[in-house]
Amino acid sequence: MNTTPPDSIIAKAPHTQYPIQDLIRKRWSARAFANRPIEADTLNTLFEAATWAASSMNEQPWVYLYAHRSDSENFSRFFDCLMTGNQLWAKDAAVLVLALARKTFAKNGNPNRHALHDVGSANTTLLLEAAAHDIYGHMMGGFVMEKTVETFSLTEDYEPACFLALGYLGDPDALQEPFRERELAGRSRKPLNEIAFRGGLPQ
Numbered sequence: 001m002n003t004t005p006p007d008s009i010i011a012k013a014p015h016t017q018y019p020i021q022d023l024i025r026k027r028w029s030a031r032a033f034a035n036r037p038i039e040a041d042t043l044n045t046l047f048e049a050a051t052w053a054a055s056s057m058n059e060q061p062w063v064y065l066y067a068h069r070s071d072s073e074n075f076s077r078f079f080d081c082l083m084t085g086n087q088l089w090a091k092d093a094a095v096l097v098l099a100l101a102r103k104t105f106a107k108n109g110n111p112n113r114h115a116l117h118d119v120g121s122a123n124t125t126l127l128l129e130a131a132a133h134d135i136y137g138h139m140m141g142g143f144v145m146e147k148t149v150e151t152f153s154l155t156e157d158y159e160p161a162c163f164l165a166l167g168y169l170g171d172p173d174a175l176q177e178p179f180r181e182r183e184l185a186g187r188s189r190k191p192l193n194e195i196a197f198r199g200g201l202p203q
Contacts, residue, residue, distance in 0.1 A: 014187050023128050028187060030136035031089040031179050033167030037070060038094045042133055046166075049129030055118035062122040063100040065152060069093060077151055082163060083142040089179050090140070093165035098148065099123055099139075100158045119161045130166060138165045 012028045047064060055061060067074035069092075078096035079087060090096065099122075101115040127137045140163040148160045172183040 012187055014189070017192060023131050027127050027131040028136070029138040030167075030169055030183065031138060031165075032170040032172045032175050032183050033089075033092040033094060033136070033165070034170040035092070036094065036168045037068060038135060038166060038168075042135070043095060043166075045133070046126045046129050046135070050122040050126040053118070053122040053125040055121065056112065056114035057105065059102075059105055059112060059115075059118065060122075061102040061112055061115040062119045063102060063158065065098040065100065066095055068095050078163065081143050081148040081151055082140065083144065086140050086142045086163075086165075088176055090138075090163075090165045092167070092170065092174075093138075094167035095165075097164040097166060098152065099161045099164060100154070101161045103157055103159055116159065116161055123162070123164065126164075134168060135166055136169050139163070140165065 014025055016025070043066070050062060050064070051060065053060075053062075065078075067078050069075050075096060078098060079091060081098075082090055099119055101119040103112060103115050104110060105112050123139060127139075130137050143160070143163050145160060148154070154160070172180050175183055
């Protein structure tokens with residue numbers, strides 16, 4: 001049995017200034033997905049993880065809609081909301097997910113200005129749990145808002161935050177360019193001296 005990691009995993013191993021946890025190192029936004037389904041219980045485990053994310057007033061304003069690729073009719077509804085550039089590779093995802101933010105607090109109807117932030121927190125928690133199961137996810141802001149609202153009959157109280165493509169890692173050579181090149185490219189981040197400042201912003 002070949003235990004050599006795929007080239008894409010090797011390329012994505014981050015070089016960090018300080019040590020970080022393995023699941024954080026492992027998570028990255030893949031585009032090449034294997035032809036392998038995500039079992040219902042496993043997907044529910046990812047959603048369960050998302051429920052334990054931090055949120056303002058413990059509101060938990062996230063709502064997830066999803067479709068397995070094996071459910072072609074429903075999968076197409078999600079797929080058709082994506083912009084063309086994302087459709088080229090997201091077609092191979094095992095599951096497509098739409099993450100929604102409920103914009104008001106349930107207890108009083110007041111606006112929740114932290115809703116999108118908190119959905120992002122839940123999404124990250126979901127993706128870290130996914131990484132523990134060797135499932136990779138790619139969040140997409142490239143979708144048609146009006147079509148999404150219409151397709152899923154969303155009321156004013158729900159804002160689409162992003163779509164997610166989920167799946168087990170596939171072969172980067174199956175991707176069109178420029179996606180194959182991006183799949184095999186190394187990762188980098190801004191240095192800490194550009195994002196963290198003691199006491200206040202630099203003058």
